[in-house]
Amino acid sequence: MMRYAIIGTGSRAAMYYEALVKNEKIAAENELVALLDLNQTRMDYVNQQLELSLPTYKPHQFEEMIAKENIEGIVVTTKDAHHHEYIIKGLEKDLKVITEKPMTTNEEKNQAILDTMAATGNDLTVTFNYRYSPYRSKLKELLQSGVIGQITMVEFHWYLDTTHGADYYRRWHGEKRNSGSLWVHKATHHFDLVNWWLDSAPAEVFAFGEKRFYQPETFPYRMRCHNCDAKKECKFYLDLSASEKLTGLYLEAEKEDGYFRDRCVFSPEINIWDTRTLTVKYQNRALLSYSLNNYAPYEGYKVAFIGTKGRIEQDVVEASYISGHDGKLERQTSENNIRMEVFPLFKESYLIETEVESEGHGGGDKRLLEDIFLENPAADPLHRQAGGYDGAMSILTGIAARRSIEKEQPIKISALVDFPAEFELK
Secondary structure (H helix, E strand, O other): OEEEEEEOOOHHHHHHHHHHHHOHHHHOOEEEEEEEOOOHHHHHHHHHHHOOOOOEEOHHHHHHHHHHOOOOEEEEOOOHHHHHHHHHHHHHOOOEEEEOOOOOOOHHHHHHHHHHHHHHOOOOEEOOHHHHOHHHHHHHHHHHHOOOOOEEEEEEEEEEEOOHHHHHHHOHHHOHHHHOOOOOOOHHHHHHHHHHHHOOOEEEEEEEEEOOOOOHHHOOOOOEOOOOOOOOOOOOOOOHHHOHHHHHHHHOOHHHHOOOOOEOOOOOOOOOOOEEEEEEEEOOOOEEEEEEEEEEOOOEEEEEEEEOOEEEEEEEEOOOOEOOOOOOEOOOOOOOEEEEEEEEOOOOOEEOOOOOOOOHHHHHHHHHHHHHHOOOOOOOOOOOOEOHHHHHHHHHHHHHHHHHHHHOOOEEHHHOOOOOHHHOOO
16 A cells, blocks of 8 residues: 655645545555645644544654655645645655646746756656546547648647636735746646647747736725625625635635635736737747637637648637636536547548546546556556656746746747756757
C-alpha cells in the first residue's frame, strides 16, 4: 500500500482524497494517511466528510509528518505560489510527487524545480486531466495519423462564462503573486494541450492583456458578498452560507486565516487580466493564435489545426466544469456539444464521432486518477501522463505572456529558464 499525504485541503483536493478513500480500485493499492494545511478547520472538515480521523499537520510540521506517518507520496493542492516548496522537498526525499496544475507560478520557482529534478534524478507528475478526456485524446490520435500532414498553425480560443470565469476574481487567483495570473493558473491547461497535441514546445511568445470587464467602475465596489447590501442587484453575488461545502471549507475557516472566499469580483485589488490574446512560435515552427476571455455567455472552446494536407476543427460547449461552490457539475446538459470535423485539401469534409461523457472534465478525471495512482494502469500509447518537463513547458508560455505584456515585447522561452542538460531544449 502506497502511503499518501494531501498537502492543501481546499476544494481542489477533494478529487484526490475522495479517490484515495472511496474509489475501490485505487484504495486497494493506496492509503491516505495524513493531511497538511495551514487551516485546522479545513482539515477537520475533510476528516468529517471522509468519516475518518486522519492526523493533521501544519506547514511547519512537514518534515515531522513525513517521518512520523511513513509518507511515500504527496499530492500538492495548495495555493499555486506554494507548489514549488513541497515539490522540491518531496523530490529531495525521493517521494512520489503529484501536483495540481500549474506546477508553479514564475520562472524562478520553475528553475528551482528543474534544478532539483536534475540533482536528484527524480521526476514528478503534473495532473493535466484535460489530456485524458476522450474527445481531446481522439484529436491527438488524428494529428498523429498525419491526416492533415505537417501542422503549421493552430487557432485556439477559450471562453469562460460569468459563473466559472467570475469565480477566479472572488478567490486568491485574482492576484498575480498567488496564481501567476490566469495566463498561468488556467491557461496552463490549454498550453499543455497544444504542446501535447503538437509534440513540441514553445520557443517565443508575444501577448496583449487588459482588464476590461471586472473593473471597480462596473459596479459599486463592496469588500465581499457576505452581508453585502447590494446583493439583490448584483448578478455576481455568492452566498457562502447556502453551500454546506463552502461553509465548512471557507466561511467557518475565516477565523483562522482571514481568507474570504467571496471577495467582490470588482475589487480594485485584483490585478489579473480578463481579456487576453497571444501568438506563440513553437520549436517545430508551428504558430499558435490563442485567446482567453472571462466573461463569455457560454463555456467552451474552439480549436483548429491547419496542416499541409488540410484542417481539423473541434468546437466544444463545456458541460464538465467542476464547480468550486459545491463540487458538482455546472451547466449540466443532456449531452456535451462537441463537433469535430476534418477538412482534407481538395476533398469533402467529414465529421468524426467522439466518445462523450458527463463525468468530471469530460471523463478525464477518472482516467487521470487511475493512471497516476494504480501500480499497473492501462497501456497509454498517447503518453498522457505529464511530468516536470511538461509542467515547465506549459507554464512557461503563460509566464512569457505575462512578461511580454509587462515589457511590451516578444519573450523567448530560453531567456526565462536555463534548462539543465538532462532537459535538452528541442
